[in-house]
Amino acid sequence: MVELDVTRSAVKAGQIAPDFALPEVLGGTVVLQHLLERGPAIICFQRSPFDSAAFEALSALQPEVAQHGATIVVIVPPYRAEAAGPDLSSLPFPAGQDHDGKVARAYGLDLARPHPSGQSRTMPAxxxxxxxxxxxxxxxxxxxxxxxxxxxxxxxxxxxxxxxEHSQPE
Incomplete structure (x- = not known):
């Protein structure tokens, strides 16, 4: 089963997160290393750029995440801006587009069977x-x-x- 293969190959707790630089929905580039210079990061891989429930949940979580000095970043597959769906430009955190699935593959989340459109598919994580x-x-x-x-x-x-806090000298 493809999903089981992905859970075996996906990067896990204790490992180093592969760095990435992705085009951001609003323009510019979102770079993991730059986010980590400011604090911890929550990286959320979405299977679809149109999962409004996930974006709402993350948006609601954003204030508490910020209190911990952390940043949320969402990684979505490519999509046409004119397609119907949530307005990713209104998100309170960066959304990077993984155009070629390279980042999903680096994290071991690329499903082997492509979407009928020919695009790669990503296991949500x-x-x-x-x-x-x-x-x-x-x-x-x-x-x-x-x-x-x-x-x-x-x-x-x-x-x-x-x-x-415990590791800082007094």
Whole structure:
């Protein structure tokens, strides 16, 4: 089964997150290393750029994520701007477009069978990445229903904050 292969090949907690530089929906480039210079990051791979429920959940989570000094970034497959769907330009966080599926492949999330349109397909997943690039939480969504677990994401960020506070000299 393809989904099981993806869960085996996907990067996991404890590993270093592959760096990426992707064109941002609003123009410019979103670079993981630049985000990590400011603090931890939540990376959310979406199977579709039209999953309004996921974007709403992440948008609602954004204020608490920011309190932890972290940034959310969403990675979506390519899409036509004129296609109907949520307005990604109104998101309170960057949305990068993985045009060739290269980032999804680097994370081991590229499904082997392409979409009938010929585009690659990505297994939805969410990662919490510490400033040093190490993944501290990986949520791989084999059901393609929901890989955003607010309590787990916030608990991982709180754990990172506690660890930073305890490691600072007094």
């Amino acid at each position: 969410t990662y919490v990445v510490d400033r040093d690039g190490r993944i501290v939480l990986s949520l791989i969504d084999t059901t393609c229903r929901d890989c955003i677990e607010p309590r787990q994401l916030l608990a991982a960020l709180a754990g990172l904050r506690r660890r930073r």
